Amino acid sequence: MKSVFRLNRTVFSACLKDAFYRRVQSTKQHIEDSSLKCVKHKATLNNEEERRATLRTPSGMRDYGHPQTAVREKVLQLIADCFKRHGAQAIETPVCELKQILTGTYGDDSKQIYDLTDQGEMLSLRYDLTVPFARHLAQYKIGSMKRYQIGKVYRRDNIIMTRGRYREFYQCDFDIAGVCDPLIPDAECLRVIVEILNSLDMKNFEIKVNNRKIIEALFSICEVPNEKFKTICSSIDKLEKLSWEEVKREMCEDKGLNESIADRLGQYVKLNGSLQMVEELLSSDLSKNAKMREGLEEVKLLFNYCRAMGINNVIKFDMSLARGLDYYTGVIFEAILLDEHDVGSVAGGGRYDDLVALLSNNKHIVPCVGVSIGVERIFTLMESKEGAMNFYPAKCFVASMGKGLAEERFKLLTELWDAGIAAEHSLRTHPKPLNQYQYCEEKGIPFLIGIGGDELSKGVVKIRNIKAREEIDVKREFFVDELKKLLTSLTFICSLSTAFKSYNDLVDVQIGSVKRMVKNVADYSAGREKNDLGFLTFNLDADFTNVFDWNTKQLFLYLSAQYKTKNNVNNEVVLWDHIIRRGEESRISFKNRHTKYYFWDDGNGLKGNDNITLTLSMNIIPNAGLLPITTCRTIHTFSFPNEYMSKNA
Amino acid sequence: MKSVFRLNRTVFSACLKDAFYRRVQSTKQHIEDSSLKCVKHKATLNNEEERRATLRTPSGMRDYGHPQTAVREKVLQLIADCFKRHGAQAIETPVCELKQILTGTYGDDSKQIYDLTDQGEMLSLRYDLTVPFARHLAQYKIGSMKRYQIGKVYRRDNIIMTRGRYREFYQCDFDIAGVCDPLIPDAECLRVIVEILNSLDMKNFEIKVNNRKIIEALFSICEVPNEKFKTICSSIDKLEKLSWEEVKREMCEDKGLNESIADRLGQYVKLNGSLQMVEELLSSDLSKNAKMREGLEEVKLLFNYCRAMGINNVIKFDMSLARGLDYYTGVIFEAILLDEHDVGSVAGGGRYDDLVALLSNNKHIVPCVGVSIGVERIFTLMESKEGAMNFYPAKCFVASMGKGLAEERFKLLTELWDAGIAAEHSLRTHPKPLNQYQYCEEKGIPFLIGIGGDELSKGVVKIRNIKAREEIDVKREFFVDELKKLLTSLTFICSLSTAFKSYNDLVDVQIGSVKRMVKNVADYSAGREKNDLGFLTFNLDADFTNVFDWNTKQLFLYLSAQYKTKNNVNNEVVLWDHIIRRGEESRISFKNRHTKYYFWDDGNGLKGNDNITLTLSMNIIPNAGLLPITTCRTIHTFSFPNEYMSKNA
Known part of the structure; x- marks a missing residue:
């Protein structure tokens, strides 16, 4: 950048002079206009400090430059693909909602809502995408819908920049609304999380599952006072990061919970495990509480459905999972990356059966369950993975x-x-x-x-x-x-994802030819003239391990021969191809292999041709974005013999 | 939908009963919690009317359901592709800006800005994407950049729903910032408009071009008082819709312009035409005014550059074009659709050399030019075009x-x-x-x-x-x-664009076979056994005119034969292919045509095979989105003879 800037600065002062000259020439009116603008603008800017302070984004919000936006585009595309695969339809709602719709639905978090000044009506910036969805269902009296929405939400939270938390951030929501039999859509939400994290190559994760009914029953069994429900919930939610002793101290000393109640709670909230744990609890005394039994039965059914969907291995029952928002009524869940402890949850959600009813004043009742992907945290992780990629659009x-x-x-x-x-x-x-x-x-x-x-x-x-x-x-x-x-x-070219990854540097390829013969025979297709037909066996050693990044679904490899003849400057014939799917052996080692396809020349250009080039090309089929086709740099050049092979060879 | 709803209602009341039953069972605490929520919520909702009023989006903003969002996604993708093709990098800026940054830059339009309540700092919703871009350049001291941004902007305008104008709407901006030689980036902006409108199949459009310098010179020549500059500009801008008499009456009666000044203006602002008109003006007395000459010379150079870029045929010089915003300093332009008079402009922009300097208080000076695509109007047009498409995601x-x-x-x-x-x-x-x-x-x-x-x-x-x-x-x-x-x-599957257009209904295909013969010959590739080789000539009549919609770049057609043999249940051989590019003849009529590729069977399955099906498939290569491959419904079935063709046939 330096040299360009140096250049620009010289040109720059020339340009400034030129601008000055023009200005002198320009009409008086224009000068007056410009001054007027400056005066107007200065009115709000009294000193140097304030002026500098102006040139910034609002606190907790930021600009994203190109490499970041390109990574974001790729990630959001993958997520949207998954939502569509599950039959969800996209909706868009305004960034503002009427203030009344947002107040009274988020509990204590309501104080984080951004309000607009009264300019005819009281508006607020949306706090999440769930309440606008519920409003949409209630407003248009929609009884069932599978929808997704990707958009930014606004929370006047304390800014913790290092954890990727901002006041403006993306949410990617998938929700299933409609009267349903228990846990069927809930299980699909978990499946959606797993598909998305897999497609992003997040290998080691688990989804904690709990049920609001279990928490409510537990608090009632342990006699936690009603008014402490939320605050104790939030303490318990911290068990992921803090030890039980620390959490207990917070509950008793800071929040005034009776120590014996805390100890009773402690027995249970430390419980977590698989389906077996749920079954043990179901046969324990705890299940004498009807609400507890109902909650546990739901979790058990969820485990069964998850098994049928092939995702039970990442599901974990965890009685300490509480989740912050008021509106949950049933199953709740949260996905965490096991290798990235400081990232926090990357997806979360749950069942909220009363929200639409609450908004419509019980005029319209639609049970819902949904998941929100914590995509900002995923962006942060992907940005570090994608650091080496060149996203510059121009080719x-x-x-x-x-x-x-x-x-x-x-x-x-x-x-x-x-x-x-x-x-x-x-x-x-x-x-x-x-x-x-x-x-x-x-x-x-x-x-x-x-x-x-x-x-x-x-x-x-x-x-x-x-x-x-x-x-x-x-x-x-x-x-x-x-x-x-x-x-x-x-x-x-003109690709949806303009990523230009240098795959050549990632692949080590050796190509060699073994047998090389030419025949001269009639081409059976249309004409009856004799044409050259080449015979070739080849060796191929290649390692594609490094090509498989998070966005690689499979590789399509093909070996082609390029050569010149009298008739044509460029001839290219595909001789062999091969597919490597994700998870399959990504090394290839072939000796003396026959070609899969005919090596016909359209004439007699093979006999004695001393410059036939073999090239291995690969077509990378990504999870998202279009296909980059690239050619491995290692090539092999050989000659065909000067004589045709005898008929009887 | 009706029957499902009917079903749901029955299930519904069952569900309600169940919910009621559960509620009775549930702990007292939960009931109290719920009531508390309702009471809180009711506090702001005093009567039925107010409650109903709550269930709506803010005035002038609206929700978009699935078919609309799918059309939007397609259109935005095409536009982003064009921006990237010109080397532009994406940036994202927050939806809010500090209030000081927005005030004093839009002139009279500032009153349309949405403000947030003071919650630590004074914020406003962005009014366009240009000022945030200029702030970005000034804040990070960026000297040159080609950027694009697609996002929603907010204007508390009078709502004119019928013209597709809302208070929240998308803008798609492409801007080139940096010290440059005259008109080079300006011409590229016009080229971008043409590429986008062409890719959206908007056939009949023109781009009006003018120069703020020409307007300023003209007003000074005609002695329009300085204080009436903006208001007279806006009257003149109406010449597209109103007659000169109406505009003149507005200027003189409503705005108090001296009639003789209006008449002098009238002489000039009615002028519009091609490069020739610009050259005539350059050799007229008008050019004695230095600013006028400078402005006209710029427009002349722009015409030359547009000719080199192959777009001069859609450029029209129009002295009545003024554009509303304060910040323009040079060339201005606006694209209109000639067949859709009530749509208004679909793209507009111009040069704004002082804006970055103004925001940075002359600390950072970056000349800029940019274009904004009026994509909401395009959406409205595309929605009516795309009405017949089924965008439902599930397959x-x-x-x-x-x-x-x-x-x-x-x-x-x-x-x-x-x-x-x-x-x-x-x-x-x-x-x-x-x-x-x-x-x-x-x-x-x-x-x-x-x-x-x-x-x-x-x-x-x-x-x-x-x-x-x-x-x-x-x-x-x-x-x-x-x-x-x-x-x-x-x-x-898992396609980026999940459009499921029924192309079959759009194509009329007739296939027939003429000659049908089988040989039994040695396959030259690897083995030496004799296999069946079919010979076939065919007739094909097809009209693909209706397949070429705005998003169709080219068609790849292929004719394949499907048949069963003892060895394999499914055999498929591609016999012929053909490409039709946009603009080429989209009807095909072949008689007695040979196949292009071998019809080898992997054995002796052709002789006497009485059920060979020919199918024409087409692969639609779109401008945006992935390839849908579809099969034409018309198929042709034929038999091969029971005897091999003699060697000498």
């Missing part, structure tokens, strides 16, 4: 070398844009060559397309591989096609 | 027939989700078959997977084609593969 830079070439440059750019190739250029009419090269290096733009007086007269353009520092001249009329080949595939 | 519904099958259903669902297939099911443990069928019909879900006691004991599942009302039994272990085939392609 080439069109440079003009010399004066009077701006319009020529635009013509080249226009062809690239028309072909869907992301292309950039300088903001200057006559940019310096070195600055343009440096810009590409700094931004990680792989190719530079150069045009100068020389190229123009010869009818060519230069294509420069920035990393390799090599350049070739190609005919003006073919440069887009040539560049497409260099970008190895159309699918890089 | 199949897993139904259980009979009791005790919930867990079996979950196992089937799990396999489908694992395979990336969007699958839904009932919320009930024992749903009624008829209700499940009806649900699929109502939602447009194409396939139902059914399992009952019978199927379970036979080890099969039923796949029902809902529209065709046909069902088949398939082996339990193969049902996912079978369904994938029925969905005709993996690409439907």
